[in-house]
Amino acid sequence: MNIKREQGFSTLLITVVISLIMALYVFSLLSVELFNSKKTQNIIISQELKSMSASGLQCAVDIILRSGQKPTSASIDYTPCVDAVITAIQIPATSTYKVTSTATAGDAESTMSQLFMSSSMNGVKSAFSSSGDIIFNVSQTIDPYEGVKAGTGYNCSAVRSGGRVIIENGGDIVVRHPRDQLGHQKKDVNDQVINCNSSHLTVSPKSSADYLGDIEENIPELDLFYDNFGVKRDNWAEAKNLFDTVITGEKQVKTVMVNGVDTAVEFLYVPGCGGKIQTIIDANALEVIKGKENPAYKPQLTKYIWIDGTCSLNGMKYTQVADSAAGITVVIKDGLVTNGGTPTSFHGNLFVFDYSMTNAQLLAAWQTATADEKANVASYDLSQMPFFFRGSFQTRGAFNLDSPNRQCRVAGSFQPGYSKGKVDYEESPFGKTVMLEGSWHDF
16 A cells, blocks of 8 residues: 555656646747747847938938038038937047937937048148239248148148249248247147158248248149138139128229220229228127136137128238137138238138139229328239238238239238138038048947
């Protein structure tokens, strides 16, 4: 009886164990099935999110490339990209932008990004540039644009010309190592002094044959407008539409001699032009002060000024030192540009754009000049001289004289000096934005 009882207990125990093993086996099968189901579900969600983030990024890329604007521009609207959330940031201290597309579902997330770069590396390439001849009547000292670093030094650029660079009266052009507006030699981000390479540092030449790489003459097909604003010269209207303000001159008529005949010639003239520019500069300075006093306040600056017509810069103040935020870009289109006698300073990019002005219009415009502005020009062909400065003039930024086949003259102490902070086009509305190849990233 005891033997039977023990055999029964053993049979029951074996049956229980077998049942437990079968149950565990069935449970493991169910677990594997649930895991596979969950895995399949996660794969589907992951693929859907990846597809959505990819779609969102492609949408953002299309919007950016169509607009030609920087990804962070306030004018770009990413709301049509409904599949993902689009964010755009500028990588600090660079002209590179990161655009990120993020798609989410519950706790799941898929992120893709693309880098863009501003091709508005178009911009000032020299302290002083002229598409035609530039003539100095005395020696000049120029603080150049540091240019590209090559080895331990920089390939500096002081003067670029599509014509000749001429110094009269036995004068010289002396190029110094790059300096700041206080006259101190510039330093790089690592606090190292910036030096021009010996191949790009002209010192007291005896003739243009002694110019080194920092002074270039007879540059073929020099398009200063494209260099500065990212569009071809003939497409200037595209750039004009991006300027903060436009000042249009009044129509004036003067009688000049054309082919031996007195002829009434119409042209545009801006009364008190220098004063108008100075008013904008003064308003900008007040905005900068507000921004410093209240970090939450974003200064409302008028940085890009387009002027149509003849403009005398008399009326501008002499200020040797100015905040970088005070730098302005002024384009003066189809007008005589003069400054006579009064010490003046300019912080920014002064761009003289001689596009469609006729010889007769230029000659007529000279009749609006003051006696001081006309001083010492009697021997010159005024129909060929759209830019004439006489006296003391200092600049921190750059001068660009886009006047092909004509001669621009500086008489007196000019002292041009490049300043990146005054002409920084990484923050400007000009130029196109392009994708940085190979920068697509999937998180």
